[in-house]
Amino acid sequence: MTSNSISTPSGPRDSRRHTPKVDMSGLYQRAIREAFIKLDPRHAIQNPVMFVVWLGTIVTALLTFDPNLFGTVPDTGKQRLLNGLITLILFFTVVFANFAEAIAEGRGKAQADALRSTRSDTTARKLLPDGSIQQVNSTELRRGDQVKIVAGDMIPADGEVVQGIASVDESAITGESAPVLKQPGTDIASSVTGGTRILSDELVIRVTSDPGQGFIDRMIALVEGASRSKTPNEIALTVLLAVLTLVFLIVVSTVPPLANFVGAPTTIAIMVALLVALIPTTIGGLLSAIGIAGMDRVAQFNVIATSGRAVEACGDINTLVLDKTGTITLGNRLADEFIPVNGHSLEDVAAISLAASVFDETPEGRSIVALAEQLGASATFDSQKAEGVEFSARTRMSGTNLPDGGEVRKGAVDSIKGFVRSRSVSVGDSRSGSIPTDLDAAYEHVSKLGGTPLAVCKDNDIYGVIYLKDIVKPGLRERFDQLRRMGVKTIMLTGDNRITASVIAQEAGVDDFIAEATPEDKISVIRAEQAQGKLVAMTGDGTNDAPALAQANVGVAMNSGTQAAKEAANMVDLDSDPTKLIDLVTIGKQLLITRGALTTFSIANDIAKYFAIIPTIFAAAGIGALNIMRLKSPESAIISALIYNALIIPALIPLALKGVKFRPLTADQLLQRNILIYGVGGVIAPFIAIKLIDLIIPFS
Incomplete structure (x- = not known):
């Protein structure tokens, strides 16, 4: 028996972006400026929870200038000071929420600036029908035009190689310094990207995108958030938070009659403060930042997504459909x-x-x-x-x-x-x-x-x-075990016979396999899973994969694949690593886990703030037993609760941007963990923080 030596990778490849470092200087200054610009009511109204805080700030500001605006109050000087403090704290609550969104957007805009620096207008050699060459600006090229490129030239637009063989430097896109061989007639090596450079020989390419619609243009739109729209889950959570805000508005409106009945009258400013303290401002202020950060994490993994909907869908995936060759095995048999x-x-x-x-x-x-x-x-x-x-x-x-x-x-x-x-x-x-x-x-x-x-x-x-x-990639069995614990089913597709497929499937640890699969089988498998109410993800790179990529809920095309595959998919992996799909599922689930954790924490906070403010209001009527936190006064309780309510938003920005650490657990296990850490923790943390603030501030 004679054998060829087969090399295996020494370890898992780091799929993080290796593009030129983003210049982050001035990021915080720009975010601070954006935070104040976002105070524009046309922007503020897009977030129902924070818009209520914005309106409350206006009301308390008016009451600061005229405490008797909505009725006579005793001790006008003290009331004006209290109203002014409430206004200041509410104002910074809105600014901190805007800052969280701006810092997330700022990171994307900084990456977009770095990408723009790699894009420039170039002169292209356009081939005319009679075979002659016309020098044109790259912005004048249209889909279907043919262009000749020689060694040293920048590729002027996205395209498909139709003639020639040459090595291309794609480091501006993928970050990998090793050149890539490009040639016509193959699914894996015929696609070229505008902004990359040809290093040797010459190519003739057919342009596949019009100006402004190229790959780098789409990447810029992605990372700077220009094309971001709210996902279905994000919209649903926004509606839930709006409903909770209305519920608390109704609850707060019942407090003045009760307070008057027991002889502890309240003011409009205090009711506004109580409303703001009880509504879920924490998650309301961080919701956009979480979604933007999820898109940013995908970009860091060298993946371009058409929308946040695709990123979020990764977290809801029930079934992964994976090709054997190049995904589960090393690829080159x-x-x-x-x-x-x-x-x-x-x-x-x-x-x-x-x-x-x-x-x-x-x-x-x-x-x-x-x-x-x-x-x-x-x-x-x-x-x-x-x-x-x-x-x-x-x-x-x-x-x-x-x-x-x-x-x-x-x-x-x-x-x-x-x-x-x-x-x-x-x-x-x-x-x-x-x-x-x-x-x-x-x-x-x-x-x-x-x-x-x-x-x-x-x-x-x-x-x-x-x-x-065939050699199964190292570490895949453990990763498939993680997916299984999360309730994700893995299906391997291969053109191999059933015996070979079963051996590879067993070694890799997939849940199921389809042997002797044809391109039509891919669509059939996806449709069968979707008919059971499941969300399906798959990878592909060839023209024959395009129908299945379009059918899947999450289709990930390889950057080295054909233009048809890229257009059919809703994600493109710049590294052309089919196993990246497993990372994308992890990112999607981390996005959902982070949103759920911070929502749990925000709602749990309301319990502590309730016990901080409501009892002290009625304690003024002599019901001192209600003041279980032993806060100094109703005014001190309100100021302490509002200060905590404002400061917790910037304190949680790092967690919102980085995401809650992902653990391969089932939905029930994740729920239990969220309740234990972010539910119980969300109740305890405000009690401690509000009491400490009450001891520090001189207001009594």
């Missing part, structure tokens, strides 16, 4: 062994395998040629007069039509059997036209090893089996 059948020798199999692969430029084809040459095989025909037969998903075969009329093929065992039967004629050889009895044994042997068996034949004579070795 290499020839490891030739197994003769039908009485042929090892040398015969090597010679026929080489003949079937001379036109196969894939890594698999080249490895077959290399292994055959190691065994001493060489081409015995004029390759200039031979004709290559490309692999197709329909025939599942490839090969060579020889100059003497012979047909050499390699491919899936069942496909080769069908090919041999279709060409079965009597040529005086007992082996010809029949299926060797030892073929199935060789097929099962390779399959049980987890490899891919390819049968090889000439005309109607099967010579043997090629063992293509």
Whole structure:
């Protein structure tokens, strides 16, 4: 047995962005300016909770100038001071909420500025119909135009290579310094991106995007938030917070009659303060920042998403549909062994395998040629007069039509059997036209090893089996176990036979697999899962993947893939790493977990603020037992609660931007954890903080 050496990666690849560092200087100054600009009522009204605080600030400001505006109050001087303090605290509550959103947007805008620095107008060599070249500005190029690019040129627009082979520097987009080989006619190496640079030779590309609609333009729109729209969950939570605000408004409106009844009258300013303290201002102020930060984390992983809806959908995914090759296995299956059948020798199999692969430029084809040459095989025909037969998903075969009329093929065992039967004629050889009895044994042997068996034949004579070795990527089983604990089902799709597929599936730890899958099977699997009410995600890079990517709830196309795949998907991975889909599920779930945790914390805060303010109001009527926190006075309680209410927003900005640490738990486990940490913690923290503030401030 002869084997080729197969290299495996030393560890998981860091998929974080390696693009030029974003200049973060001045980020906080810009965010502070934006926070005050966002005080514009046209912006404020977009957040119902904070708009109530904004209106409350206006009301208490008016009462600061005239405490008797809505009725006579005793001790006007003290009341004016209290109203002024309430106004100041409410004002900064709104500013802090705007600052949280502005700091999240600011990080995206800083990244967008860095991306804009990589984009510039260039002169392009446009090919005219008569074959001549016209020098034009890159902004004048339109979809369908053909452009010639030579070594040293910047690629002027997104496109597909139609002629030539060249290495391209894509570090401005992916951050990877190693050049990428680009050539026509392949799903994985024909797509080029505007703003990258050609390093060698020359290419002719067909432009696939109009000005302003290129890849970098879409990335800029993504990271700076220009194309961000609220997701369904974010809209639903906004509606819930608005309803809670209305509920607390009704509750607060019942307090003055009760207070008057027990002889502890209140003022409008105090009622405004009570309302602001009770409504969920914490999550209301951080909600936009959480969503923007989720988009930012996706961008940091070198993924461009069409909208926040796609990012959030990752967190709700129930099923992952994954290709085997390149996703679960390392991708480049290499020839490891030739197994003769039908009485042929090892040398015969090597010679026929080489003949079937001379036109196969894939890594698999080249490895077959290399292994055959190691065994001493060489081409015995004029390759200039031979004709290559490309692999197709329909025939599942490839090969060579020889100059003497012979047909050499390699491919899936069942496909080769069908090919041999279709060409079965009597040529005086007992082996010809029949299926060797030892073929199935060789097929099962390779399959049980987890490899891919390819049968090889000439005309109607099967010579043997090629063992293509697959290696499962390290660490995948653990990651699939994490997904399983989160309730996410994994399905592997492969064109391999069922035995090979089952071995790889078991080794990788996926939940299910579909063997001998065709492009149509991908759509069928996705639709079957969606019919059960599940959300499905999948990856793809080829034109034949486009329908399935469009059908999936989350479709992730590879940057190295075809333009059709990119347009059908709602995410594009700039690193072209199919396993990135697992990271995206983690980011999506972290986004939902962070939003849920801070919502729990915000609502739990209301309990402590309730016990801080309500009892002290009625304590003025002599019901001192209600003041369980022993706060100095109703005024001190109100000021302390409002100060805490304002300061907790900037205090939680780092958590909102970074996200709650992700743990692979089930929904029930996550709920229990949220209640324990952010629910109980959200009740205890305000009690302690408000009491400390009450002891510090001189107001009594």
